[in-house]
Amino acid sequence: MNAERPPSTTLVQNAESRHWWKRWWRRLPPARQDRFATLAPLLAVLLFLLAIAVAITYLRLEELDREQEAVTRDVEYAQQRLRLRLLERQEQLMRVAREISDRAIEASEFEFQADALVSQFPELQAISWIDARRNVIAVHASPSAPARMQRLPGSTLTVSETDGSFELARDLSQPVYSRPLAEDGAIPSLIVQVPLTAQGRFAGTVMGEYSIDGLLRFGIPPEVMARYAVALMDDRDRVLAGSLQSPNSVLRLLPWSDQPLEHAVPVSPVGNGLILKAQGYRTSKDIVGTGFFWVVGALSALTVWMLLGTWRHTRRRVQAQQALVAETNFRRAMENSMLTGMRALDMQGRITYVNPAFCSMTGWTEAELVGRTAPFPYWPDEDQELLTARLEDELNGRSTPGGFEVRVKRRDGSIFDARMYVSPLVDPNGQQTGWMTSMTDITEPKRIREELSASYERFTTVLESLDSAVSVAPLGSDEMLFANKMYRLWFGTRGQGHRELVELAGNQPGPAADDGDAVDAFAGMPTDSLTDAGSENAEVFVPELGRWLEVRTRYLTWVDGRLAQMVIASDITVRRNAEEQAARQTERAQTASRLITMGEMASSVAHELNQPLTAISNYCNGMISRVQESRISQEDLLMALDKTARQAQRAGQIIQRIKAFVKRSEPNPSLSDVAVMVSNAIELADIELRRQQVRLTPYVAARLPPLMVDPILIEQVLINLLKNAGEAIIQAGRPTGYRTVELRVAPAREEEQDVVLFSVRDSGKGVPPEMIERIYEAFYSTKSEGMGIGLKLCRSIVESHHGRIRVENLYNGDEVVGCCFSFWIPVNSRLRPEAGETAPEPARPSDTERAR
Structure with a gap:
């Protein structure tokens, strides 16, 4: 016997059973709660729609069952009416047959009674008195009867005319109905044979002939005819009278079934030979019921669609809220950082x-x-x-x-x-x-900018204050490699003044007998002995200037490896005049001349100091524009600030580089990766190009060998060429879609050696042919605001690495469509790294990809 549970335990269990679903619901995540909350109404609407469909279908089936019962009932009623009518006519014919058998009437009286019956009952077409030998004794037919019923007394019936009913009535001695007679083209008819007896023997028959169409019209109740399609058919389903509907117009029990709403019964006493069949007419549909069903279905579908739309809108709203929260948190974190x-x-x-x-x-x-x-x-x-x-x-x-x-x-x-x-x-x-x-x-950037500006002004002042003409030119050539302001003031930009000073000083060596180098006419000369020799002084008088100049010459190896001669000409006219006026003081006076080597540094200082300043300005402008547009992340901002600081450090390093350059007059070569140099140059130049809406397309060949170069100088050359290309495009006024600069770096073969070729192609108007020869001259520029030192410096840098730089216009037919500056650096350089320099590690993939 089980112990009875305490009431408190039962209450606790009931409470837990009632609230278990609440705990389950609370454990669900919000997204699933929203899904269930949306699916529940959707399921309810679908169930409601299903219930409505089932109810309407059930009511329709009930209605069809009632209609089928009504059809059966009406057909049975019509069959009974038709049966009673045939039995009445049969009784009347049997009464006539009894009178004939009793010999109560003659042929004339028979015709009179037959006329009365035919006139009173239209379905009865003809009545004939037939003896036992099939001879027609008397006959009366309706005027509308067919010709085959218009028999003459004395004629004989054939077996086919009676369809065996005469013999069957003789054998059975009772009224017999024939099968419906429906010959081709003839009106269907029905024969009834009522036997005659005389003293117990068969004496013939009274034959009545019915029109089957008349039986249908006068034997079927009008209300049944009005309600259904009624027809009399034989046992082979041939329609004898009336008409049936086509399959498409028959009212079916169910819309999807083939069973029509109809009923058929055999007509008694004829038997299975004559069948009464009725079909329900296709009446108008139940517009109210059907309309109610479709209205309910449409409303349910609309409700389902609205629920699904609400669900989808809710999901999108939740997603938008989540995205908004994430975006707000991200922006807040970005603003805070x-x-x-x-x-x-x-x-x-x-x-x-x-x-x-x-x-x-x-x-x-x-x-x-x-x-x-x-x-x-x-x-x-x-x-x-x-x-x-x-x-x-x-x-x-x-x-x-x-x-x-x-x-x-x-x-x-x-x-x-x-x-x-x-x-x-x-x-x-x-x-x-x-x-x-x-x-x-901007406290620190402003301080650095002021210091750099002051340093630049100091060096510019020193270079512009030199009172000696300094020039450098290859031996036996009019090409000027370097000329300071005083030289340009005295002799212009050509090399005739340099050559004249050398000739006046008598320090011009002769070229080698075999000119084996088309670039340098003095190739093969003992440059080591010449450059190691001390400088030579000479005092000459220049008639064009009307001045006495102290000319100091020295042989040196130019940055591109060629042998060159430097001439320093100081104006000593005042001193010579003083010597002529005071001979004694002239003997005791010492020639005061200065060896000025900083002339070569003029263009380098101006350009190298301008590069970091331009980079700092571009980085600052880029950061400002991106901050204003709120499209810069903390990492990008820190990266830009770091690069700005590195450019400022680079500007400070320039001063140190210049001091070292004064002592050494040679670049600081190291084994450098080409892709890294190109990437660094693109990072600086692309800022200005984007501002000018110029598209830069770089291509760096894979697996380029490292070069023994000063990477900063090579980057400086690339930056200068890229900026010049962008400025040339702007000067040409090209549309935005045609502002393109192409940078290609690939291996090549130049002067019988393996080199790396750098080429910069722009879509500007090119360089005028008359300016190509002077484009590398110092302080000569094709731009109105140009300083005229960029290309001169680029040439000096490239040649210091034993390379060459050249320029050529790009043509499309006779039209200039651009310009190409290219320079190459030999792979096997004669430069050597300083002590402690090692080969750099290969460039990282990100650097290489950025360079491309």
């Missing part, structure tokens, strides 16, 4: 937002700044009026696109320089709601 200060003002000049970087720069918290109006706490006291005027310009939309520099005061009272950029703050509806200001601390 960026180094640029952001400040938002409303249209009245009230601070509405500051990011952590802005608070970190100024030292004030967000709560202390938001809601403040001018004057702001980070404004220096002495700049209040200036900053107030700038704020008015900012609120009125008169701020400069390039930004402006301001001084900002920190909370501790210290001052730092900053650059601020202002842009409209527009809401999603396109309405301006305020102004967004970005602030960057």
Whole structure:
């Protein structure tokens, strides 16, 4: 016997059983809860639609069953009416037969009674008195009877005319009906044979002939004829009278079944030879029921569609919310981690937002700044009026696109320089709601820029202040490799002045007898002994200038390996005049001349200092534009700042490089990767090209050998050529789609040696033919604002690496469509790395891909 459970335990179990589904529901994730919450109404609607369909189908089947019962009942009723009518006519014919058998009437009386019956009952077409030998004794036929029924007394019936019914009536001694007679083209008829007896013997028959069509018209009740398609058929399903519907018009029990709504019964007493069949007419459909079904179905389908649409909209909304949350978190993280200060003002000049970087720069918290109006706490006291005027310009939309520099005061009272950029703050509806200001601390970049500018000015001043003409030219050639300002002032840019000074000084050697090098006429000469020899001085008088010059010559190996001669000409006219005036003082005076070697550095200083400054400016402009457009990540910003710092460091290193260059006059070669050099050059040059809307297409061949070069100098050459290409395209006024620069780096074969060929192709207007010879001259430029030192420096760098540089115009027929600057560096260089230099590691795939 089981112990009775305590009431408390039962209540606890019931509570747990009632709430288990709540715990299950709460454990489901929100996405699945939304799915179940949407599927439940959808399932309910589908079940409702199924219930409506089942109910309507059930009611329709019930209605069809009732219609089938009505058809059966009406056909049975019509068969009974037709049977009674035949039995009545049979009784009347049997009465006539009894009178004939009793010899109560004669032939004339028979015809009279037959006429009365035919006239009274239209379906009865003819009545005949037949003796036992098939002879017609008397006959009466309806005027409308067919010709075969219009018999004459005395004629004899054939067996085919009675269809065996005469013999059957004789044998059975009772009324017999024949099979329906339906000859081709004849009106179907039915014969009834009523036997005659005389003293117990067969004496013939009274034959009545019915029109089957008349039986249908007068024997079937009119209400049945009006309700159904009624027909009399034989046992071979031939329609004898009436008509049946076509299969497409028959009312079927079910729309998808082939069974029609009909009923057929044999007509008694004829038997199975005559069948009464009725079919239900195709009446109009149940518009109300069917319409209700389709309305309910359409509403249910609409509800299902709306539920599915709501489900899909809910899922999209959840996804959008998740994406919005992720985007908001990402933007908040990006704003919190960026180094640029952001400040938002409303249209009245009230601070509405500051990011952590802005608070970190100024030292004030967000709560202390938001809601403040001018004057702001980070404004220096002495700049209040200036900053107030700038704020008015900012609120009125008169701020400069390039930004402006301001001084900002920190909370501790210290001052730092900053650059601020202002842009409209527009809401999603396109309405301006305020102004967004970005602030960057430029104290350190400004200091570096000022130092670089001062250093550049010092070196420029030194070079421009030289009072001696310095020139370098290959032996026996008019080509000028270098000329300073004083030389250009005295002799112009050609090499005739250099050659004249050499000839006047008498230090011009003769060329070798066998000119084996088309580039250098003095190839094969003992350059080592010449360059190791000391310099030679000579005082000459130049009639064109009317001056006495002290000419100092020295042989040297040029940066491209060729033998060259340097001439330093100092104006000693005053001294010579003084010597002529005071001979004694002339003997005791010592020739005061200076060996100036910094002339060669003029173009290098100007260009190398300009490169890092340009790179710093481009990086800053790029960061500013991307910050303004809010499409720069922290990693990209840090990368750009790091590169800016490295360019500043590079500018500082230039000074050290120049000092070393003065002592050595040679590049600092190292085994360098070509792809890395190209990648570094593209990173600097592409900034300016993108600003000019010029498309750069680089191609770097795979597996290039490392080169023994100074990588910074080679990068400088590439950057200068790429920038010149972009400026040439802009000067040509090419449409944006035709602004293309192609950089190709590939191995080649030049002057019987393996080299790496660098070529830069642009789509500008090319170089005029008359300027090609002078394009490498110092301080000569095809641009109105050009310094004229870029290509000169490029040539010096390439030749210092024992390479060559050349330029050629690109033609399309007679039209110049571009220009190609190319230079090559030998793979097996005669340069050697400094002590401690080792071959670099191969370039990383990312660097190579970026270079491409």
